[in-house]
Amino acid sequence: MTVTLAHNKVRLALHHLRDGADGGGVRPLLHVHGLGERSPDEVPEVLASWPGQVWALDLTGHGDSSIPAGGGYSCEVLMGDADSAVAHLGPVTVYGRGLGGYVALLIAGARPELVRGAVIDDGPGLTGGGVEPGTPFVPQQPLEVTGTPDPYALLELSVDVRPPDYATTFARLAATLSGLDVAVAVAARFRPPWLTAVANEPGVHGMAVAEALALFAASPDAPAAAG
Amino acid sequence: MLDPSVKIPVVLEPLEDAEVVTYLGAQAPSRQRSVVSHGVRLAVHEWGDEAAPPLLLAHGGFDFGRTFDVFAPLLAAGGWRVAVWDHRGHGDSDHAALYSWETDVRDAVAVMDSLGGGAIPVLGHSKGGGVMVQLAASLPHRVRQLVNIDGLPSRRNFPDVSDHQRTKMLAGEAAAWLDHRRNAIHRKRKPGTIDELAARRGRMNPRLRHEWLRYLVTVGARRDPDGWRWKIDPVIRPGGFGPWRPEWAMNRVPGLSIPFLALLGVQPEPMGWGTRPDDVTALLPAGGRLEVFPDIGHFLHIEQPQKVAEIVLDFLGDPR
Numbered sequence: 001m002t003v004t005l006a007h008n009k010v011r012l013a014l015h016h017l018r019d020g021a022d023g024g025g026v027r028p029l030l031h032v033h034g035l036g037e038r039s040p041d042e043v044p045e046v047l048a049s050w051p052g053q054v055w056a057l058d059l060t061g062h063g064d065s066s067i068p069a070g071g072g073y074s075c076e077v078l079m080g081d082a083d084s085a086v087a088h089l090g091p092v093t094v095y096g097r098g099l100g101g102y103v104a105l106l107i108a109g110a111r112p113e114l115v116r117g118a119v120i121d122d123g124p125g126l127t128g129g130g131v132e133p134g135t136p137f138v139p140q141q142p143l144e145v146t147g148t149p150d151p152y153a154l155l156e157l158s159v160d161v162r163p164p165d166y167a168t169t170f171a172r173l174a175a176t177l178s179g180l181d182v183a184v185a186v187a188a189r190f191r192p193p194w195l196t197a198v199a200n201e202p203g204v205h206g207m208a209v210a211e212a213l214a215l216f217a218a219s220p221d222a223p224a225a226a227g
Numbered sequence: 228m229l230d231p232s233v234k235i236p237v238v239l240e241p242l243e244d245a246e247v248v249t250y251l252g253a254q255a256p257s258r259q260r261s262v263v264s265h266g267v268r269l270a271v272h273e274w275g276d277e278a279a280p281p282l283l284l285a286h287g288g289f290d291f292g293r294t295f296d297v298f299a300p301l302l303a304a305g306g307w308r309v310a311v312w313d314h315r316g317h318g319d320s321d322h323a324a325l326y327s328w329e330t331d332v333r334d335a336v337a338v339m340d341s342l343g344g345g346a347i348p349v350l351g352h353s354k355g356g357g358v359m360v361q362l363a364a365s366l367p368h369r370v371r372q373l374v375n376i377d378g379l380p381s382r383r384n385f386p387d388v389s390d391h392q393r394t395k396m397l398a399g400e401a402a403a404w405l406d407h408r409r410n411a412i413h414r415k416r417k418p419g420t421i422d423e424l425a426a427r428r429g430r431m432n433p434r435l436r437h438e439w440l441r442y443l444v445t446v447g448a449r450r451d452p453d454g455w456r457w458k459i460d461p462v463i464r465p466g467g468f469g470p471w472r473p474e475w476a477m478n479r480v481p482g483l484s485i486p487f488l489a490l491l492g493v494q495p496e497p498m499g500w501g502t503r504p505d506d507v508t509a510l511l512p513a514g515g516r517l518e519v520f521p522d523i524g525h526f527l528h529i530e531q532p533q534k535v536a537e538i539v540l541d542f543l544g545d546p547r
Contacts, residue, residue, distance in 0.1 A: 008412055010324050069321075070265035071325065074327060074469065106401075135365075138333060145266075161475075162470060163470050166469075166470040170401075
């Protein structure tokens with residue numbers, strides 16, 4: 001089953017990959033793909049141990065989501081994509097690959113009552129554009145858009161700048177406002193500067209995906225969200 | 228794929244019972260047309276002889292092309308074909324799904340292409356000034372001269388940089404931004420009378436005359452059955468957040484390879500960026516020039532159009 005969500009003028013595809021094995025006692029897990037990827041058709045092996053429902057979101061310009069005219073992508077807008085899914089699903093645990101891992105961090109910091117644990121894993125777009133802008137490239141002709149992934153997304157999200165002190169702001173918001181002992185799990189083996197900084201923050205632990213899923217499945221919902 | 232050179236005429240809807248508000252020195256554009264940039268339709272306004280050499284202007288955030296209705300004719304009188312486009316989401320241009328400085332730079336290039344090839348002089352105010360610095364740094368072969376009117380960010384006060392992002396973030400700021408986006412598709416600008424819209428804008432532009440702001444309503448807002456509304460996309464909101472920091476824009480300035488003129492009004496006001504002359508002089512490129520106006524605010528070209536136009540025309544030199 002796929003649900004279509006509206007995020008401003010973009011239509012997002014949110015895929016239901018699997019029901020929960022536990023009869024609905026654990027909040028859903030939200031899978032966020034990497035740059036240029038799309039949601040998997042089935043629950044990936046790495047997430048098989050999650051006891052609850054598993055959903056996967058196609059980000060703007062990816063998979064079955066719509067393509068905005070003329071680009072303008074930022075990770076903050078993709079965080080808004082994730083927020084649209086959170087608005088539909090209620091409290092979730094988020095697992096993100098690459099770019100999706102950075103988005104998972106952002107939404108965990110921005111919606112600490114609703115994101116109960118974020119897992120950052122390896123994947124395309126994990127590095128972003130580095131810690132400060134490089135030499136700007138401006139295409140003087142329109143890029144040919146034949147479908148997803150939108151080439152403007154690939155162009156712009158490969159150079160989005162991720163200063164470590166910006167990323168750690170979100171880690172701190174997640175850690176302090178979620179009330180969780182561990183709010184962010186870093187499963188990625190490759191760690192660009194933003195992720196190295198995040199991994200050193202209180203409330204952020206390095207651990208394997210299965211370990212993180214077990215931890216977050218057992219973590220409480222926020223009192224307000226649970227009520 | 229849409230061809231950016233295709234010109235679609237702008238359809239101007241007649242406003243029944245529209246109040247005609249005039250303002251001394253303000254002239255409607257000589258021509259209006261459209262340019263399609265990467266699939267987004269942009270409204271272009273021009274003053275002056277179509278055969279004259281082109282000069283491209285860029286307005287600031289929350290503004291629109293016709294905020295140049297007094298300034299642009301003065302430049303056109305100096306022998307230029309003056310063109311300005313409404314940034315995507317602003318004025319009569321399409322409301323896009325996404326906005327960024329990068330898209331504004333690409334849109335500027337599409338408008339330049341519609342004015343003919345080669346390097347041309349460009350002028351930008353506020354956010355438009357920052358966008359033009361980025362354009363000149365990215366495509367130095369497209370820019371002949373660069374004029375920047377209070378568009379050099381040195382501090383972290385950018386009320387008009389909503390689609391770009393700021394670093395400072397407090398708990399709740401991101402959530403407020405997300406809440407705004409959750410409802411954005413249903414959002415409409417608040418309607419009002421000409422005076423009400425002018426008064427509202429006056430809070431952001433306290434140094435500008437009410438009569439001018441009334442004029443702007445009639446050229447920058449549309450008249451709905453329940454009142455006037457600014458045309459800007461309601462999703463565009465002051466007070467964004469994100470990783471962007473002013474030095475990223477300023478660091479491009481010393482390397483500019485073209486004649487560069489920066490004009491700075493140092494009277495503080497809400498839409499201003501709080502940049503100090505010392506912030507700019509330290510980074511001026513070789514041969515670059517800074518003019519400081521101690522008694523003017525952020526909208527130099529609106530407060531003192533004659534004086535600013537004279538300086539700009541002198542800097543640009545003979546159009547031919």
